[in-house]
Amino acid sequence: MMTSWLPSLITETPEAGYELAVKLSRLAVKLTQPDAEMREQLRPDYAEDADSLIAVSQVVATHFATVAAANNYWRG
Amino acid sequence: MMTSWLPSLITETPEAGYELAVKLSRLAVKLTQPDAEMREQLRPDYAEDADSLIAVSQVVATHFATVAAANNYWRG
Amino acid sequence: MMTSWLPSLITETPEAGYELAVKLSRLAVKLTQPDAEMREQLRPDYAEDADSLIAVSQVVATHFATVAAANNYWRG
Amino acid sequence: MMTSWLPSLITETPEAGYELAVKLSRLAVKLTQPDAEMREQLRPDYAEDADSLIAVSQVVATHFATVAAANNYWRG
């Protein structure tokens, strides 16, 4: 039995929340392009391109907003 | 009688919510380009292009924000 | 007397809400390019282009967030 | 004395709210490019380009979200 790849949006710290946002950003890419080898080939196309890196950062920002709201902004 | 393709935004788990966000992202493409064969032809244009995959991920992030809010972030 | 093209954001179902989001996305295009013939000419430019279809999907996602919030996510 | 170009975000109807969102989208362009003649020259660049029209629609969607929230979604 597979374990869930997204058991919860709740994290202990903002830092862990940010890492979850990064993971959520990557998930959509995997679901759209399931071939791991192809994804590996594409890596230099975005990891060495300023505009692509900014676009990745935009996706992370959108997911981080969701994760932060889920955690009530870790106001404690 | 057709069944609804979007009966509810409520899902049992965050993972199912993410999958719904992916489905919501694809729906707009289908409604704008109803020809399934044409969509199939376009598939390599985005599935093998880093920037397109990032853009898909951005759409999923926007829908996931909505689905997560609908589910009160699955806070349980 | 013209009837309103946007009498309400409230819909009975999520599906009808999604269709309203699609309609809201197209409205801005009509208001910016009122010439129907020109819009028809532009149609292949986006309906047969993967990146344009993804961009359309992004606009729909943004409007769907608004419509879903208006309907309190059809929580029932 | 100049009258305000944005006295309120409150509108009577969703339709008027959408029109306000279109106005808000255009305002930023005017403030960034105050030369009306230049703006007129640029008009065909976006009004006859599918991707530009979609981008305009995205800006309107973002402002409409704000106006709709301001009006409590015209729930009545």
Added chain:
Amino acid sequence: MMTSWLPSLITETPEAGYELAVKLSRLAVKLTQPDAEMREQLRPDYAEDADSLIAVSQVVATHFATVAAANNYWRG
């Protein structure tokens, strides 16, 4: 001692809120490209390009959403 360049998100009117959103949009550019002369050189690249102006308008829309929420939409 320097005065703060962002003492508050609260403004008296929607119009002043919009102007603050424009200012917030420009701040990130200044922090990323601190060289004022370089920024001046880049000005025609966006002020005379329709797609760049639309992109500026998108950033302003995002900040305006924040400022409007901060001011409880100036509901009065």
Added chain:
Amino acid sequence: MMTSWLPSLITETPEAGYELAVKLSRLAVKLTQPDAEMREQLRPDYAEDADSLIAVSQVVATHFATVAAANNYWRG
């Protein structure tokens, strides 16, 4: 032991909140392209390009929305 790079979303002032938003924007780039030398090489690609600077500003705007909400808009 490493200290956290994101201990909290709470800041004393809007200005400090904006600076945190800039930091959050850059974090995703670092996590996607961990090679500092490569990032340095890419710097002119975005710092001297108007559209890239606008895109950076968009990411900052998205994070600032989150930080501002976390701080209840510093309403005091």
